[in-house]
Amino acid sequence: MRLTALLGCSVIVLTGCGSMPVTGDVKAVDASQPGDSQVQVYAVEPREGAAPSEIVDGFLESMTSDDPDFRTTRKYLSQAAAKTWQPSEGTTVLAQAPNRSGPLLHDEERRDSETSYTLTGEKVAAVDAQSSYQPLAPTDYSQVLHLVREKVADGKTEWRIDIVPDGLVLGQSDFKRLYRSVNKYYFATGRTDGRPALVADPVYVRTGTDPLTRMSTATQTVRTLLEGPTNWLRPVVDSRFPTGTALRKGVVALAPDDQNVLKVPLNDKADKAGRAACRMMAAQVLFTLRDLTSARVEQVELEGGKGRLCALDADEAAKFSADSGSDGxxxxxxxxxxxxxxxxxxxxxxxxxxxxxxxxLGTGAAAMGAVGVARDEQRAAAVSADGQHLYVASLVASGELAAPAVTSAGKKAADRLTSPSWDGQGDLWVADRDKARPRLLRLAEGEGEPQEVRVPGLDGGRIEELRLSADGVRIALLVTEDGHTTLKIGRVERRGTDEAPEISVEDLRQAAPQLTDVSAISWSGRSRLVVVGKEAGGIQQVRYVQADGSTTSSGASGVLPGVNQVRAVAAADDELLPLMAETEGDGIVKLSPGDNWQTVLEEGTSLVYPG
Structure with missing residues (x-):
């Protein structure tokens, strides 16, 4: 077996390949192959006398490797470029591995000493230096690599890349293989109920060991947690870690012990935290890591420069959950x-x-067409069958149906009120689709005068559906514009005072941009949605979408088993509860974890979980 591996290595060196697998069948690695999270890859140095095209190909493939600090990858660069190239400055994700075309230089007097190649492809996403993922509508990608002949260590002259953009460029399959989505957690700010609640902030970290820091996945995740929230979420959350808190120098692996206790060594900046703040810091770590490690983390102990600071177990951390629902x-x-x-x-x-x-609402006093239930299941809001009126009523006490809380002046049902949604603070949200006056409205605690919420990034689009996250700081909107309905996620900012609140939805970003028509959405857990939609020219699909807009996680496609003609979906904050769907042909169906779709009811509309 060892001889076979060596022979495989020799073949790759002779062909100028930049990387090779160290597990599985022996074969040259093509960066355009589908991602395989089980394959380990390391870089191979450029061969002596390699042509410029081999140098470019080897450099691109070496970027897909697990090369420590990209030391071998840098050997494809000139001495100056190797010192200045910053692979940590973000990642460009292409639909396929980049195509190489060239050479571009046709000046015969210079072609023996320099040349250039163009990298092209279809850009579908970008990951910034904060590890924050942004999906993009497919756009053309083009980047030039310039090469020169340079003397190397043994005095020979070889081709090397001297002009190279910072960051990595990867095909989508390699990105799936090398990175995974994780949630780090921060506390929501501006909550009217005064209760500390954790909000998921999704980022992508390296699967396994990070080439630059040599940190394990768990350690990378804690490091990004300590660095603070991503720019998009920063205005509505904060961290309890004192400024400057970082992992103690030299910490590269974090893992729970045999009692499922995880000890996290921090620098002396953490010593500034009081006991209450320390326990909230521990909750941030516990929520962040509980889905990552192979052994479940039941308790987190934080250690500062002077020793043990505090400890928190999973049961104690539960009070910081954003879900303030019913007990059952x-x-x-x-x-x-x-x-x-x-x-x-x-x-x-x-x-x-x-x-x-x-x-x-259960007596039939008025026919309803849509319903939204508060997360504590004490109240509900329902829209009349004609879409004109929104009613709010108790689910635990009898009584007469109160006057409408909101009335739309839209001429047709399709131009009136959307289904309502409740956030984790007990506020009620609904959109009025009246063409003459489209509005997004919020009723504080489901009562009083509706407040119009500004949505600066709507740009003439109309809200067709909305769902608030349990933490109350994110809103998912279905927006119709130019004949298509797409999914956008906004950040809910709360300013002003209790007497004069100022609420707005900021920084709308498109999620799942490859879905050109989205018909139904529901939050599923803390940081993802279930989405029903179609790609251009495609068929309807039901799939998961992360809160950052990405549609893949840990190499999975996120597409759920097929079900016919879905009109609405409903998912719970508890991901162990079944996913429900309203269909045209099969009525209301459910999908439990590890099972197939099953019919629950032959008739029924506006199916929802609380929220």
Whole structure:
């Protein structure tokens, strides 16, 4: 086996390949092959006398390797470029591995001493220096690499790249193989209920060992947590770690012990934190790491420059969850053929017998067309069947249906109110699609005068559907513009005072840009959504989308098993609860983890979980 591996290495060196697998079958590595998270790759130095095209190819392939500090990768660069090239300055993600074309230089007097090649492709995403992912509508990518002949260590003259952009450029398959999505957690600011609640901030970190820092995935994640929130989320969250807090020098691997206790050594900046702040710091680490390590982290101990600072276990950390729902499993709610709000008890996992809700929404006093239930399941908001009126009512007490909280002046049902949504602070949100006056509205704690919410980045688009995250700082919008409905995610900023609040949705960013038409959305857990949509010219699909807009995680496509003609989806904050869908042909169906779609009810509309 060792001889075979050596022979494989010799073949790769002779062909000028920049990297090779060290596990699995022996074969040359093509950067355009589909990603395989089980393949390890390391870089191979440029061969003596390599042609310029081999140098470019070897450099590109070497970027897909696990080369420590990219030391071998830098050998494809000139001495000056090797010192200044910054691979940590972000990653460009292309649909396929970059294409090489060239040489570009046709001056016969210079072609023996310098030349250039152009890298081209279709850019689909970018990851910045903060490890924050931004999906992009496919755009043309073009970058020039310039090469010169330079003397190397043995005095011979070889081709080397002397002009190279900072950062990495990877095909999508290699990116999936090399990186994974993780959530780091910070505390929401501006909450009206005064309760500390953690918000997921998704980033992409290197799977396994990072070439630059030599840190494990868990250690990389803690490091990014300590560096602070990403720029997009920063205005609405903060960290309890004192400024300058970092991992103690030399820490490259973090793992829980046999008691599932994780000790995190920090520098002396952490000593400034008081006990209450320290416990909140520990909660940030616990939430961030609990899905990463092979052994479940049950307790986090923080150590500062002077020793142990504090400890927090998983049960104590639960109070910092953004979900302020009911104590039991979330129930499912829908509207029956008579316009009455019905409930499927949560303890039944979607298999229970529907029953009319308590209160006026369950009596049929008025026919409803859409419903949204508060996360504590004490109240609900329902939109009338004609889309004109929004009613708010108790789910635990009987009484008469109150006057509408919001009324739309839209001429047609499609130009009136959307389905309502409740955030984790108990505020109620709805959009009015009236062509003469489209608005996004918020009712503080579901009561009082509706407040219009500014959405500066809407640019003439109209909100067709909305869903608030449990933490209350992110909103998912279906926006129609130029004949297409796409998914956008905005940041909810809260300013002003309790008496005169100023609420706006800022920095709208497109999520899943490859889906040109999206018809239904629902938050699923802390940092992802379930989305129903179509690619250009494609068929309908149901898939997961991360809160940063990416549609892949740990190499998975995120596409769920097919189900026919989905009109709406409903997912819970608890990802162990079944995903529900409303279809045209099969009624209401559910998808439990590890199972197939099953019919729950033959009739029903506006299916929702609380939220």
């Amino acid at each position: 499993p979330d129930s499912q709610y829908f509207i029956d053929a008579k316009g009455t709000v019905q409930k499927i008890p949560g303890a039944t996992g979607g298999n229970g017998t529907p029953e009319a809700v308590h209160g006026p």
